[in-house]
Amino acid sequence: MYKLLNELQVCLGERSYPIMIGEGMLGKYDLSGHVCGDQVMIVTNDVVGPLYLELARGCFPGKSVDFVVLPDGEKHKNWQTLNLIFDALLEKRHTRKTTLVALGGGVVGDMTGFAAASYQRGVPFIQIPTTLLSQVDSSVGGKTGINHPLGKNMIGAFHQPEAVLIDTGTLQTLPPREVSAGLAEVIKYGLIRDTGFLGWLEQAVDQLIARDNGPLAEAIFRSCVCKADVVAQDERESGLRATLNLGHTFGHAIETFAGYGNWLHGEAVGTGMVMAADLSVREGSISQADYDRIVRIISRAGLPVSPPANMTPADFMRLMAVDKKNLDGWLRLVLLRSVGNAVVTSDASPENLAATLVAFCEQEI
Ligand code: NAD
Ligand code: GLY
Numbered sequence: 469m470y471k472l473l474n475e476l477q478v479c480l481g482e483r484s485y486p487i488m489i490g491e492g493m494l495g496k497y498d499l500s501g502h503v504c505g506d507q508v509m510i511v512t513n514d515v516v517g518p519l520y521l522e523l524a525r526g527c528f529p530g531k532s533v534d535f536v537v538l539p540d541g542e543k544h545k546n547w548q549t550l551n552l553i554f555d556a557l558l559e560k561r562h563t564r565k566t567t568l569v570a571l572g573g574g575v576v577g578d579m580t581g582f583a584a585a586s587y588q589r590g591v592p593f594i595q596i597p598t599t600l601l602s603q604v605d606s607s608v609g610g611k612t613g614i615n616h617p618l619g620k621n622m623i624g625a626f627h628q629p630e631a632v633l634i635d636t637g638t639l640q641t642l643p644p645r646e647v648s649a650g651l652a653e654v655i656k657y658g659l660i661r662d663t664g665f666l667g668w669l670e671q672a673v674d675q676l677i678a679r680d681n682g683p684l685a686e687a688i689f690r691s692c693v694c695k696a697d698v699v700a701q702d703e704r705e706s707g708l709r710a711t712l713n714l715g716h717t718f719g720h721a722i723e724t725f726a727g728y729g730n731w732l733h734g735e736a737v738g739t740g741m742v743m744a745a746d747l748s749v750r751e752g753s754i755s756q757a758d759y760d761r762i763v764r765i766i767s768r769a770g771l772p773v774s775p776p777a778n779m780t781p782a783d784f785m786r787l788m789a790v791d792k793k794n795l796d797g798w799l800r801l802v803l804l805r806s807v808g809n810a811v812v813t814s815d816a817s818p819e820n821l822a823a824t825l826v827a828f829c830e831q832e833i
Pocket of ligand 1: 513515516519540541542545572573574575576578598599600601602605606607608609610611612621638639640641642643646649733734
């Protein structure tokens with residue numbers, strides 16, 4: 469039998485949906501109640517498919533289940549790969565009553581969600597996230613999309629899932645580097661809105677890296693509570709939701725510079741949060757001791773704390789200029805007002821930003 473450890477709701481009126489967190493859920497937990505018609509298309513990739521596809525099929529008793537296996541990796545989060553989903557849906561004659569199921573990490577989740585948002589002008593989908601990062605962040609909140617060579621996640625849509633099923637057991641097969649990448653987003657919640665959670669993480673980080681199931685399930689639950697709360701207040705990112713992007717402006721620049729997939733998203737966010745913390749010190753809102761605390765927890769999670777050695781301040785400025793948060797030509801950044809309180813601002817002093825970039829880049833030009 470499976471063990472359902474926690475369940476919570478993302479409250480969005482008629483688009484509300486549950487997040488179920490447990491152990492041994494894959495193959496045992498019946499998701500067919502979240503499927504409106506008879507057809508299901510599971511979308512996975514060539515790493516996750518061999519591990520979990522057969523089990524996942526078992527979540528849809530009585531339904532006609534097809535599947536499509538995508539090539540693995542961030543570098544495939546593009547139009548060509550997205551089209552493979554549409555090819556499979558059309559070849560198998562899936563109608564408007566189909567339900568898509570994302571089985572994999574954030575890459576599969578974002579692409580499946582975008583396919584669901586646009587296939588026959590929109591069909592439902594379910595998230596079964598299998599990486600720590602996707603369990604604590606990307607599977608919740610309805611941001612879907614693909615990358616463009618000129619910018620990350622630049623093409624996409626908001627489309628909420630019908631349900632999110634999190635089986636913590638899948639994390640046992642995850643490479644260690646991916647566990648650390650997921651921890652970046654977990655730490656982010658502590659930094660932007662929950663100092664109690666940050667303190668707990670400082671105690672639990674070694675157990676989390678060792679994949680101790682109890683602390684992992686707790687970290688996932690507390691992260692999902694934070695994310696669900698923010699999404700319920702600001703689904704379309706008109707304000708508060710942008711604080712979930714702490715470290716992401718610097719991080720997306722690093723990911724784009726390094727080439728998609730060379731730096732993991734969570735690794736880039738880890739370094740990005742350190743850079744945002746440095747700028748927050750320069751802006752006078754957090755102390756050097758706060759900064760040191762932030763660097764310590766990010767390093768202990770096994771994440772890098774400085775950008776690629778060959779990246780220059782000019783590279784950052786060029787790549788940050790295409791960030792989705794920017795408005796009317798102004799660079800908008802998420803900074804810390806204090807530990808546990810983040811703000812989105814276009815008021816950071818250009819001199820302080822330049823000083824942060826120079827401090828973190830080995831080459832100045
Ligand atoms: P990923 O999807 O590339 O997965 C990481 C790697 O782990 C891949 O090789 C994958 O095949 C493999 N994998 C997945 N589950 C596994 C398992 N259980 N065992 C073994 N291997 C497994 O990366 P990710 O970190 O999950 O997601 C990153 C993506 O998520 C980025 O594209 C990022 O932009 C996106 N993202 C989206 C949101 C959102 O709100 N939509 C939020 C954060 C990140
Ligand atoms: N990961 C940022 C968001 O969902 O808004």
